[in-house]
Structures are given as C-alpha cells and as structure tokens.
Amino acid sequence: MLELPAIDLTASAAPQVYDRLRRAILRGALVPGDRLSESEVAKLMGISRQPVREAFIHLASDGLAEVRPQRGTYIRKISISDVLSARLIREAVEGDLIRMVAAKADPALLPRLDAEIQQQRQALAQGDSDLFVRLDDRFHRMLAEAAGHESVWNVLEGLKSQMNRLRHITARTFDIQKLIDQHVEIVEGLRAGDAAQAEQAMRRHLNQLLDDLPEVTRSRPELFIP
Amino acid sequence: MLELPAIDLTASAAPQVYDRLRRAILRGALVPGDRLSESEVAKLMGISRQPVREAFIHLASDGLAEVRPQRGTYIRKISISDVLSARLIREAVEGDLIRMVAAKADPALLPRLDAEIQQQRQALAQGDSDLFVRLDDRFHRMLAEAAGHESVWNVLEGLKSQMNRLRHITARTFDIQKLIDQHVEIVEGLRAGDAAQAEQAMRRHLNQLLDDLPEVTRSRPELFIP
DNA sequence: TATTGCATACTTCCATACAAGAAAGCAATC
C-alpha cells in the first residue's frame, strides 16, 4: 500500500511520522480519500499507536487529513475553494513583490533568473514534470527573496499546500511550455525596468490556473470537494 | 494562574482544551514566554494528560506554542518577522479585494459599512479596545465578503493570529480614533466609486502598523523575537 | 423479497504506567 522510510529510533517518533506522511501526501503517493489507520501505520513503522495519532492530529491541523471520530482518518480531498483562495492571495502578493523587485533593479539578478529558466527548459525536454514543479517553486521563491521578503514566501508556502497537491497529482495535464513562456515574460518586464509590465505578466501567469482547473476537476472529480 | 471553563464531558476533550487555550492566548490571558505543563492543565480540567498533550501539538502547529522536549511547553513569543509578513500579505490582498468591491458598486453595502463605523465610534467612546479589535475584524471581513471572497478572509485569519495577539496585548497604545478615520476614508473611496482611492486608503490603513510597531517592541521587548 | 435486529470487527479516544532526558539543589571535593 504505502512505502515509508524507517524511523530513527534515537529521535522522537511523532514528528518523523508526521514528516513522512506529509511528504507522501504532497507528492501524491497518498491521494484524497485514502484511508489511514493508527494501528496500521504504527505496525508499518514498528512503533505504538500514540505517536501516529499525534501525527494525524498535526496533519489535520494542516488541512491535509481529516479525523472522523470512531470512523477513521482520511486524506482530505482538495478543496477547490481553498485552492482558489490561495491563488488569489498569491496573485495579490506576488504582484506586489514583483513591483518591489523591479524597483530595486538589481543587475546581478537577471542572469540568475535566465539560468533558472534554462533549467526549466531542460526539465521540459526531459519530460520531468515533478522536477519542473520544484523548479517553479524555486523561481518564485527567488523573486520573493529578491524583493527582500523571503519570509513572506515561507508563509505562502504553507498556505499553498493544497495547490502543490493539485499540481503533483495532475502534473501531466499542464502545459509546461506555456508556463515557461510566462516566466520569460516576467523576466523581460524586469529587464525592461517596467514594473507595471512585470506585474501584469506575473498576474497573467498566476491566472493560468483558472484556465486549467475546470478540466482537471472534470477528469478527476473524486479528488475534489467544493 | 489561569481560568479555564469546565469541559463538556459528552464531547471530545482534546478539541475543547485546544479551543480554550487558543482563546486564552489570543486575548492575551496567556502571554509570550508563559510556561504550560501537560499535567498541570490536565489537573485543572479534570482530565488526563493525553488530550492536553494533543492540544499542545495543535497549538504548536499554529505557531502559538512551542514544545521543547523534556523541558516544557511555552507560549510562543510574537515573531516580528511573521507579523511583518502577515501585514504585507494583508496589504496586497485587501488592496485587491477593495478594488473588486468598488467595481461591484453594491448600493446596499454603504449603509451597512456606515453602521459598522458607528459601532466602532461607540467602542472608542466606551474605551473598550477589545471590542474595537473585534469590530475591526468584522469590518474587514465584511469587505472581503462584499468582494465575493469570504473564504479568502478565513485563510487570512489563521495567518494573522500573530497580529491579533499583538493588537490585544498592546491595545492601549493604539490610536483608535486614527484607525476609525482610516476606515472612513476607505468607505468614502467606495462611495465615490473610485477604486484607486479606496485601494490607496486601504493600503495606508494597513501601513499604520509599521508606524506603531517600533514603540510597541521597545516598550515590551520581552514579548518578541525577531 | 425486503426489512429489521444483532453480533462482530473495526475505528478513534482516553486513562494510566513507565521510560528517558533535563534542570535544580545540595553535598563532597579540590
């Protein structure tokens, strides 16, 4: 059913269980609707039920799992409403951040962004969509850092866990070439020193999800709730 | 030390403990640096350690508490970096939302906002700063709802828990009259149907925190970490 | 055949006991 790396017996068990399950959910190894059991996971990892239970509570607090008393614990379905909220927040925040980056006009930044985009093209050429998702994250983080607000990205990252699940599970259906082109547009806006252009490009980029979402939810309706 | 309402024995204990402790933290009854003990809270509530422990884990996941193994559990100090991130995010998001509200131009909305501001004035007249904080929350929530994105506010609310603690603990040092005036400016922007004016007013309003923060951190440095 | 009732096998939840680590006080020693 599920492969989990063995835990380190010298450290606390509960955080390790949490970490492993969280990764499994985010990479799509555990899909929405899957059922978890305290005793089953405990046996799988060779520990007692209590630390597993604590990991479940932590996951539920993240919105990744749902504990239904006396029934079972389930991987939470992807809330379309949450995804849309996260997208709107990202558009507003990253729109502001890219304006700050343009205002700073750091000359050393542009070559680094170009190099990132080159790596994204390689990921596309290799057909490695998981790699692209990671590179995409890094691209946006780099921009937040360039704006002087890396900590903002850390906050957003927790918030957009639902978006990440969506992208991993349905990675194949996205048009990576188009996303890369949009990244290029953003960088070109920065190169031109045109804050408004860069912001428009960023907002278009983050609006792309709205185009892709309907098809995804139609093809895999069992993974979603409103 | 701490007053906690008795729990309902017919319902699950852990969520109730979580809820009571969370409220106590947000209203400032538990201040940053305070120490909690599983067994102490358990005795106080007449239950065993286990559900208390689970509540602690949930609080830690919210960033409100910090469990230090074999040492104790502490109310987390207010992270200035987190507060600043939350403020920046709010400015970007609510700036976008207020533009949407202006675009909708719902005629029934303005009287409701006026009534809200009247209540805020009453809270000021009564010197009830806790009430004003709650009304302020409601004012912003109402605007998000008017933009058609109440769920976005739900997400922001969890994110800005650190901001709420700050405001409750230091409520006296804020100039409530000024905040109300800024609310009026926002509503006037809407009344004029001027999206740009409304957005500017909102951004000024949310920038107010940057003016107030230095004095607060200087007067109570023991409550903060960078 | 359709429905009701019950036994059974799960699940999460709570209480309790014990283990392991950290801190503080105190005494012995240099």
Place this chain on the structure above:
DNA sequence: GATTGCTTTCTTGTATGGAAGTATGCAATA
C-alpha cells in the same frame, strides 16, 4: 570559595489496555 558530581524532581515521549461509537455482514422475521 569554586567546581564537580550525584540525587531528586520535574518535564515530555511512548506503550498499552480498555471504553465508546460506527459500519458491516448475517440471520431471523414479516
């Protein structure tokens, strides 16, 4: 007097047993 080491007492972490609630399959009944 200062330091070291031990003892005690606290803390959180884990294991386990049992309680209560839920779903399911099966048999009895209308």
